[in-house]
Amino acid sequence: MNSVARCLLIGLVCLATASLQGEVPEGRREHPSEVKMAREIDRLLEKSFEAAGVTPAGISSDEDFLRRVSLDLAGTIPTPREVTLFGLDPDADKRAKLIDRLLDSKGYSDLWAAYWGEVIFGHATEQRARGAQGVFEEWMTAQLAANRPWSEITTALITATGKVQDDGQTALMFAHTGNAEEIAAEVSRIFLGIQLQCANCHDHPTDGWKREQFHELAAYLPRVSVRRQPDAGLLDFEVTSFSGPDVRPKPAELARFVDRNRDGRVTAAEAKASPRFERLFGFLISQGDADKDGALSMKEIEGLPAPPREGRGSSEHYMPDLNDPTAKGTMMQPVFFLSGQRQRGNSSDLDRREALAKAITSKSNPWFRKAFVNRMWGELLGEGFFMPIDDMGPKRSGVQEDVLEALANGFASHGYDIQWLLRTITSTQAYQRQLAGSPNDTVKFAAATPTRLRSDQIYNAMAQVLGVEEMPGLASMRRGPYGRGNSGRRGFQQLFGYDPSTPQADILGNIPQVLFMMNADTIAPLTRATGDTALGRILTQNSDDGAALDELYLRVLSREPTEKEREINLAYIKTVGRRNEAFEDIFWSLLNSSEFLTKR
Structure with missing residues (x-):
């Protein structure tokens, strides 16, 4: 953007930014608790930097922060107008106000509902359960929009009953067809950050958990019943509590x-x-x-x-006899492995599951709060205090554990308020730092880490850049029998999705993804420089090639081109000789760049 245009914009920026700030309900809200905790986190990290002799990276530019936090909290990239106005806004509190606006947006609840959908269904042992993912995400969106505490969401998932096509909270039970052992393993992984499944068949080889402890956890869950009703549709399942005798076919x-x-x-x-x-x-x-x-x-x-017969319900859970698979095994009583808390063996299904949820979400259980904080920190900063983020066993060593402890305790003391946690993390200098010129593994979190975008973030960013509300032409990629959430977005998720528990270093693009971005008929027409496309409008409104290039970079990468990029691109436009064709090539190359698919 040239200097004259910037001067003209400065005169309007106060009015424009005031309009944007007005989107925050009831005006700007003060969050002293989050600010205090963010400063404490940065203080603890600074001590470790000094001890290691490491100089942390500086704070990111406004345009980098705007793109980063928009992707993290609302799942999309800012418009060129938003980039320009945010950069010109002189308000010292503008980053905090932006965080508030994003947490109040529909994009926030939609994005994180999709994230939790992948956490739960990515490990599903019943693949038909994917059909209910849209129902779950609708339910989870409502929970996040209402800022329901994580403890209540956890309890709802563990104690759920109802029809899977109507009641999204049944997702976890349906994803594993009521199998007590599978659900026990997932409950431990998701809500406690502990990989307990290794103790299913033998004592845990590294963390010291006994086989009996795994099966005592599973003993909370045998009376869950996941059944398809007679004369109902193929996937009309219902999660209920088994209460009758253990009747099995003879x-x-x-x-x-x-x-x-x-x-x-x-x-x-x-x-x-x-x-x-x-x-x-x-x-x-x-x-x-x-x-x-x-x-x-x-x-x-x-x-x-x-x-x-998994999912049909059974009176009690039996630990199999490994020496005699034909034997009934040892009947187990419900005992919570972290505290030794016992539940009456003859209690009902809901009594057992409610007791399990209460034990997991108890303020006296540090694993619950640490698991969630570790997961959120890892998602926002690219790496958790413990990696993988869902493997925090008691004999594991983490990094910056004093920071995790402080943040987890704050999360618990604020009633497991998810928005409190996200607002605190994104307010830290640790989150807002620049990328490092070269990686430094001496001490973690001294610089920002580039991370691969999730499928919803890529989809939203592409739709915005291409100037469409919904990506067209993806009907053939649809999946899911229930109709809700059943769109091209779901198919795109199938192509670009990955298990959120996977470390970023292990997330690599694949050939189908590259071919889709390079050759898909869905994208190609929208990158043309015709009058009704985003690129066509940019070229029509900017007769100067340099101004058009600035606008295109702002649209795709949320920044202006560097001097070197400007020189190369302008030379290319001149070499091609046909303006529209040259800009189409540049647009295509930016969409296919690693920078576009990465949060920086």
Whole structure:
């Protein structure tokens, strides 16, 4: 932008920024607690920098901060107008006001609902559950918009009942079809940051958890029932509490029914006569065919227990006998492994799950608050205090653990207020620092870390840059049977999504993503320099190539080009000789740049 244009804008900036600030309900709100905690975090980090002899990076420019925090809190990039006005705004408090506006935006709740959708469904053992992801995200959006405490959201997910197509809080139970062991492992991973699943079959090899402790945790969950109602649609599942006796099909009775020739043996051919028995046959053969003749005698069948039927509910949870897989195993009582707190064995399903949720979210349980803070810090700064972010076992060593402790205690003392935490983190100098010229692993968080954008952030940024509300032409990428959240965005998520627990260093682009960005028919028409496209409007409104280039860079990368970039691009435009064609090439190259797909 030339100096004359900047001078003209300065005269309007106060009015324009006042208008933007007016978007904050009830005016600017003071947040002394967040400011105080942010300063304490920076003080603790500064001590570690001094001890290590490390000079931290400076504070980021306004344009870098605006793009970074807009992506983190609202899932999109700023417009060229917003970049210009924010840079010209003389208000010393403008960054704090921006954070408030973003947390009050619909983009905030939409973005983080999609994030938690990936956390839960990314590890689903029931792949049909993906069909209900849109329902979950609608529910989670409402929770985040209302700033419901993390403890209440956690409790709702653990104690949920209802129809999966109507009640989003059933997502965790449905994602694992009510399997007590799978749910126990996920509850520990998501809400406590502890990878307990290794103790399912043996004592944990590194963290010291005993196998009995895992199965005592699973004992809170056997009475969860996930069933499809009779005569309902293929995916019309309901999460309920199992309250009746443990009634299971009796293999011997079924075998007598399918033993058509009455020879006392059931073969695979005879099993096909009953689909219900055929589903059991493979399991029964593997466990009970003592003479290895490919058939089952009545004696062999009667000596076997009924196979487990996950999601159908059972009275109690049994720890399998590893030496005798055919045995019923040891009945376990619900015990919370972190505190030793016990629950009555004959209590109802909801009593057990409510007791589990209460133990997990208790203020006396530091793992709950630390797990959430570690996850949010890692997502915002590119790396957590513990990595991977959901593996904080008691024998793990983290970095800057005093910072984690202080921030986690503050989070708990403020009632597990999610917005309090996000506002505090984004207010720190640690979050607002520049990128390092070269990585320094001596001490963490002395500079910002570039991170790969998540699928929703890329989708939103592309739609904004291309000047459309919804990316067209993605109908073939749709998925999901419920219709809600069932759009091209969901297909885009399938192509560009990744498990949020994956360390950034392990997140690499792949060939399908590159081919989509380079060749997709969806994108190509929107990068043309025609009158009705974003690029066409830029060229029409800016006859000077330098001004048009500035506007294009602001639109795509939220910054003006460097002098070197300006020189190269203007030379290219001159070499091509056809203005529209040259700018189309530049636009395409910016969209496909690593900078566009990265939060810097």
